[in-house]
C-alpha cells in the first residue's frame with residue numbers, strides 16, 4: 001500500500017476548525033484510493049508562540065522537512081498583534097516558506113457557475129472566471145532588510161527593502177509560462193515598472209523568457225491597472241504572474257470575484273514534489289469558534305495536494321466535483337449564502353461533501 005506523510009499545521013483562529021474538515025475528507029479518499037495517509041501534527045504561528053515561545057518551533061520544521069506534503073490552516077490573531085516582528089505568528093509562516101524554498105504560490109480563482117450570484121460583482125461579469133495567480137513567494141519586500149531608527153529630530157523612521165535577484169524572477173516566470181502553456185496560452189505579467197527598479201528588472205526577465213515561448217501571448221500590466229481590470233473585466237485574465245506583495249493583494253481581490261475568500265485554495269511549490277497547501281484566507285478571528293468558517297478553501301487545498309504532491313489526480317478531481325455538487329444543491333456556509341439557499345455550519349458543509357464522495 002502506498003503511504004504518504006502529511007504534516008498538518010492547523011494554526012490559529014479558524015485554522016483548526018477548517019483543518020478538521022479537510023482531514024475528514026482525506027480520510028474518505030484514503031479509504032477509496034487504498035492508500036495510507038500518515039498525519040503528523042505540528043504547531044505553527046500563535047499557538048506555537050504560546051507553547052514554545054517561537055512561531056516556528058524546531059520540531060515543526062523537522063516534521064515538515066520529513067513530510068511528503070504540508071497542509072496548513074491559518075496563523076495569526078489579535079492576541080499576538082503587538083508582539084515584536086520575530087514573535088509574530090506570520091513570521092513563522094514566512095520562515096517556513098523560505099526554509100523550504102516554496103517560491104511558487106499558485107492561487108486558482110475559479111467561478112462555480114451556481115455561485116455567480118454570490119459574487120459582489122454583476123453575474124455576467126464573473127460567470128466563467130477562471131484565473132490562476134502565480135505569486136513569487138520567497139523574495140521581494142517580505143524578505144528584504146527591515147530597519148527602525150530615529151531621525152535627527154527624534155522621529156521614528158521605518159525601512160523595508162524590495163530586492164529581487166534575476167534568478168528568483170526567472171524561476172517563477174518560467175513556471176508561469178509552463179502553466180500558461182497547459183491552460184489558455186495567455187500570460188499577464190504584473191509589475192510597477194513605471195516606478196520601481198525591481199519591476200524594471202522583472203519586466204526585462206519576462207521579455208527575455210517570453211522569446212522561448214513564442215506560442216504564449218505575453219503582456220505586461222501595471223499593478224494598479226490590474227487591480228482595476230480585475231473588477232472591471234476579470235474574464236480577460238487567464239494566468240497572472242507577479243511578485244510577492246502584488247500577488248498577495250491581487251489574489252485576495254481575485255478571491256472575492258468567486259464569492260468569498262473562504263473558497264480559495266493555494267499551493268506553494270518548490271522544484272521537487274514537496275508542497276505546502278493552504279487556504280488563501282487568514283485565521284478570521286471575527287468568526288472563530290462559531291461554526292461559521294467555510295471549509296471549502298482548505299478542502300480544495302487538500303485536493304491540490306493530492307494532485308501536485310501525490311499524483312492522485314482522480315481523487316483530486318473527485319473532491320473538486322463533490323464541492324461543486326454540494327454548491328449546486330444550494331448548500332452554503334454563511335459567507336456565500338444568498339436568499340433561498342440552505343445555510344450550514346463548518347462541520348455540516350464538510351459532511352455533505354464527504355457524503356457525495358462516498359455515494
Ligand SMILES: NC(=O)c1ccc[n+]([C@@H]2O[C@H](COP(=O)([O-])OP(=O)(O)OC[C@H]3O[C@@H](n4cnc5c(N)ncnc54)[C@H](O)[C@@H]3O)[C@@H](O)[C@H]2O)c1
Pocket residue numbers: 014018073074075076077078090093261262263278279280281282283284285286287292293294295297335
Ligand atoms: N496564510 C495565513 O495564515 C494568513 C493569511 C491571511 C491572513 N492571515 C492572518 O489572519 C489574521 C486575520 O487577518 P484578516 O482578518 O485580515 O484576514 P482573514 O482572511 O482572516 O479574514 C478576512 C475576512 O474574511 C472572512 N473569512 C476569512 N476566511 C473565511 C472562511 N473560511 N469562511 C468565512 N469567512 C472567512 C473573515 O471572517 C473576515 O471577515 C491576521 O493575523 C493575518 O495576519 C493569515
Ligand SMILES: CC(C)[C@H](C(=O)O)[C@@H](O)C(=O)O
Pocket residue numbers: 076090093094248280
Ligand atoms: C499572513 C501573511 C504573512 C500571508 C502573506 O502575506 O503572504 C497571507 O496574507 C497570505 O496571503 O498567505
Ligand SMILES: [Mg+2]
Pocket residue numbers: 248249252280
Ligand atoms: Mg494574503
